Amino acid sequence: MADVPHELSAQIGDGGEDATGDDVALDPGEPQFDLVEPGRVSWREVQPDTIKRRAMGKMRAVQVAQGGGALELVEREMPEPRQGEVRVRVEACGVCHSDSLTVEGQWPGLSFPRIPGHEIAGIIDAVGTGVVGWSAGQRVGVGWFGGHCGRCEPCRRGWLIDCRNLRIPGISYDGGYADAMVAPADALAAMPDQLSAVDAAPLLCAGVTTFNALRHSGAMPGDVVAVLGIGGLGHLGVQFANKLGFCTVAIARGSDKEALSRNLGAHHFIDSATEDVAARLNRLGGARAVLATVTSAKAMTPVIEGLAVRGRLIVVGVDAEPIEVSPLQLIGASRSVVGHAAGASIDSQDTLGFSALSGVRPMIETMPLSRAPEAYARMMHAEARFRMVLTMAEQH
Numbered sequence: 001m002a003d004v005p006h007e008l009s010a011q012i013g014d015g016g017e018d019a020t021g022d023d024v025a026l027d028p029g030e031p032q033f034d035l036v037e038p039g040r041v042s043w044r045e046v047q048p049d050t051i052k053r054r055a056m057g058k059m060r061a062v063q064v065a066q067g068g069g070a071l072e073l074v075e076r077e078m079p080e081p082r083q084g085e086v087r088v089r090v091e092a093c094g095v096c097h098s099d100s101l102t103v104e105g106q107w108p109g110l111s112f113p114r115i116p117g118h119e120i121a122g123i124i125d126a127v128g129t130g131v132v133g134w135s136a137g138q139r140v141g142v143g144w145f146g147g148h149c150g151r152c153e154p155c156r157r158g159w160l161i162d163c164r165n166l167r168i169p170g171i172s173y174d175g176g177y178a179d180a181m182v183a184p185a186d187a188l189a190a191m192p193d194q195l196s197a198v199d200a201a202p203l204l205c206a207g208v209t210t211f212n213a214l215r216h217s218g219a220m221p222g223d224v225v226a227v228l229g230i231g232g233l234g235h236l237g238v239q240f241a242n243k244l245g246f247c248t249v250a251i252a253r254g255s256d257k258e259a260l261s262r263n264l265g266a267h268h269f270i271d272s273a274t275e276d277v278a279a280r281l282n283r284l285g286g287a288r289a290v291l292a293t294v295t296s297a298k299a300m301t302p303v304i305e306g307l308a309v310r311g312r313l314i315v316v317g318v319d320a321e322p323i324e325v326s327p328l329q330l331i332g333a334s335r336s337v338v339g340h341a342a343g344a345s346i347d348s349q350d351t352l353g354f355s356a357l358s359g360v361r362p363m364i365e366t367m368p369l370s371r372a373p374e375a376y377a378r379m380m381h382a383e384a385r386f387r388m389v390l391t392m393a394e395q396h
């Protein structure tokens, strides 16, 4: 896991001024914003400055003013949805490692200031012209897939997640570290009532990535499927693999992850620090699929010998280094090494639906929006167990 190369400082308190000339305090300890519709929350719970801010068409947001800069809590104009867009009143937003692309300014062509966040769960509260099938009051999620162009070749083939002009919340436009955000309607996933917003948020990136990769892995119920790495992605991957009916193997460094892995649904555990991973997988008959969630290509290389005939190494953990594999390893058993991107909004919707149905839930730590810099730092230092989720209600 990468170190945090830039110091993170919360520039809290720079609330700007509202039209009356009074400072709008952004005290992180104070409940400031009601997230549900007025009928669902007691007005006693709504702080006066929340009502004031909303009446003035303002919202709180945590933005990055420039690449490599700090996350800072600011007041912004409430965004208005244009044609084909909706405004989502954000209830919860997961903190993903890919948010560092925005915070560190690593995404090419990024424009600033930018609000990060692409694990967004909330409620539609305004609908732009031309939107069909979505209405105010509906619970929705928005993940990494933030809209497609419909014109490029992958789009024309129906491979929407591979759109050459893919839009990503928090990168292409402002994301979910805010009281509200605007998204194109094609980026929306309907959120089942059984899922809370804080549980749904990580499922919109970490969840869809692992669920979609596993369900398209080619493995059938009863097949041996391994999840390499038990972290933000892997702890969901193990649950999904179990619920999809696979003989589920968790692979992690150190025996301290064994009890957790078994609780999440792993039938077998391999400690990669002390055991020969390939040999163990082969004793189980070889893995039909290995979902590699670790951010280390070096850690992926040893599992290739543990793949069964026609087995696939499915890579979802990001690293710039090469995975080592010989043509002999691939050809001899018709093995393959494939990458898998998260999924389009309908895949996110399927992930939420499957999770509601099967009981898969992320393990999360929540923090209020005002503590976003701290949540981000915990995630970057790999201290989160296992996903940080920002909440907008300030009830902590």
Ligand SMILES: [Zn+2]
Residues within 6 Å of the ligand: 096, 097, 098, 099, 118, 144, 205, 206
């Ligand atoms: Zn993500």
Ligand SMILES: [Zn+2]
Residues within 6 Å of the ligand: 148, 149, 150, 151, 152, 153, 154, 155, 156, 162, 163, 164, 165, 166
């Ligand atoms: Zn496209």
